[in-house]
Amino acid sequence: xxxxxxxxxxxxxxxxxxxxxxxxxxxxxxxxxxxxxxxxxxxxxxxxxxxxxxxxxxxxxxxxxxxxxxxx
Numbered sequence: 001x002x003x004x005x006x007x008x009x010x011x012x013x014x015x016x017x018x019x020x021x022x023x024x025x026x027x028x029x030x031x032x033x034x035x036x037x038x039x040x041x042x043x044x045x046x047x048x049x050x051x052x053x054x055x056x057x058x059x060x061x062x063x064x065x066x067x068x069x070x071x072x
Contacts, residue, residue, distance in 0.1 A: 011056045
């Protein structure tokens with residue numbers, strides 16, 4: 001398996017794992033009245049998309065061996 005393919009696999013798995021909380025919230029909302037939980041579903045969706053957009057490129061840089069500047 002090539003390095004690029006391994007990197008993509010890790011990125012896809014991490015992106016998929018980030019969606020677990022939104023799936024749990026959706027399951028709870030469907031069981032207890034979807035209309036009452038639209039607000040928290042929206043917040044969860046935005047947070048999930050934002051986290052995915054931030055983590056996937058980060059993982060790509062790390063696996064390429066690029067340096068990532070320290071926070072702060």
